Amino acid sequence: MAEHREKILVVEDEQHMREILNMLLETEGYQIQTAKDGSHGVELLEKEIFNLVITDIKMPGVDGFGILEKALQTSPETVVIMMTAFGTMESALEAMKLGAYDYIHKPFKIDEIRLIVKKALEKQKMQRQLSLLRQRTALEPDGNIVARSPRMKEILARLPRVAESRANVLITGESGTGKDLIANAIHALSPRKEADFVAINCANLPEGLLESELFGYMKGAFTGAAQNKQGYFEVADKGTLFLDEVAEMSVQLQSKLLRVIETGTFRRLGSTTDITVDVRILSATNKDLREAALNGSFREDLFYRLNAIPVHLPPLRERKEDIPALIEHFLKKRNKDKRLDKKALEMLMNHAWRGNIRELENVVERILLFSDGQLIRAEDIPAEITGECPGGNATASLGEGFELEPLLEKIEKDYLLKALAQAGGKKIEAAKLLGLSFRSFRHRLAKYDIK
Ligand SMILES: Nc1ncnc2c1ncn2[C@@H]1O[C@H](COP(=O)(O)OP(=O)(O)O)[C@@H](O)[C@H]1O
Ligand SMILES: [Mg+2]
Secondary structure, three states: OHHHOOEEEEEOOOHHHHHHHHHHHHHOOOEEEEEOOHHHHHHHHHHOOOOEEEEEOOOOOOOHHHHHHHHHHHOOOOEEEEEEOOOOHHHHHHHHHHOOOEEEEOOOOHHHHHHHHHHHHHHHHHHHHHHHHHHHHHOOOOOOOOOOOHHHHHHHHHHHHHHHOOOOEEEEOOOOOOHHHHHHHHHHHOOOOOOOEEEEEOOOOOHHHHHHHHHEEOOOOOOOOOOOEEOHHHHOOOOEEEEEOHHHOOHHHHHHHHHHHHHOEEOOEOOOOOEEOOOEEEEEEOOOHHHHHHHOOOOHHHHHHHOOEEEEOOOHHHOOOHHHHHHHHHHHHOOOOOEEOHHHHHHHHHOOOOOHHHHHHHHHHHHHHHOOOOEEOHHHOOHHHHOOOOOOOOOOOOOOOOOHHHHHHHHHHHHHHHHHHHOOOOHHHHHHHHOOOHHHHHHHHHHOOOO
16 A cells, blocks of 8 residues: 555645645655755655655745646656745746646635545556557558567567557568568657558569659659659658568669758759658568678668668567467457367468568468358368468378378368358359369369268
8 A cells, every 4th residue: 555655745835834734645645754944845745756746836945846747847747836925926826837836825725625636646556557558559541450479469468569669660570470560559659659650562563663752753763664653752741651672672772761861851853952851761571681781782881771770570489479369359349259179270270471470461361261160170170270281391101001091181181171261252253273274173172061
């Protein structure tokens, strides 16, 4: 109980008044410290964080304004109440403008001060809860980021501070580990959240197009430039630019990017006017960019600029504790009230997940497409997970009970399901995916009783 008591500092140069306040507030259950003048008050404010400060306005040396300033500077959450005597009313109003919470006239009634303190502390508590709540919802941009493993928890715990900084962030990790998701979350948590989050994939566009998308162009800058166009750097001004698969950027474009980072300015293609922007850059890669910088395929100076804050997402196989929660998350996302039996879960836990969370989500999707009932069993798990797939790590040894036929059937059935899932249930497309005629495909579906 004792450690939950709120801390109050009373700054008052009149001894009698100081003692009254001390006694009164102590009987209310607060933890009180008193300062006999302004400079003593400042000293205490430097040592400790108080929930609330009650200060006289008129004091020799450091006055109530000095205390207010110090309190707000060392701890913005601290509530400050000013005490006014005859003739200092104006000052009290002035103090309110500067950030004091309220003021009280001397002499005051005991109930009056009791109530004002209680209300102030309640309001402070509510505000703290509200800001915690805001932080939490910001962490969940679309549903949420599942994190049960110590490594993911640590990353999430760091995220608000990463977001607050304006330094560039390089997010690394294998494909499907959640780099996009984290980039989005960093922006959503950042002071830039009201401005745009602009994402561009450096691997999807040919060099020239990537350049004109990033920097924009003037009408006639090149064939096909029919009008002036803003680049992503302009659109992302005051916001965040996300360069996905940044390792794929050409060396020439790397130099241009470095220049923007160093000078904060760039030109549209075909323009001679410098444009100044304030853009924070998040980038992502599944390559070892440090290695690329060392062997010369990526500019080393750019690497350091982009990598001011590194965030590494471990592969799913190194954080298996996340798997059950992720499965649950994906089931819930699809409004499925299903769960896995022990064997099925074990299989999914032991898979290597080369495609990481993206692969896991796809597998969950496929399981759902074809499992009836509420319980998902081992038989519902696709063969590539169970290891009975050609090219996979098939473990069946020949001899002793080995049968080729059921194995082939299982593989065939599985590929039919896989194709159907990938084609979103469209049979003609699924047949194409397998290189089968529609007739033959339909025949096989019937053979395995797949609807
Ligand atoms: N920790 C996580 N919690 C919930 N969903 C996740 C998590 N990490 C990744 N995902 C989901 O997995 C998929 C792949 O993530 P993505 O961010 O696109 O990976 P990457 O950019 O690293 O290839 C996305 O649908 C994403 O929402
Ligand atoms: Mg991605």
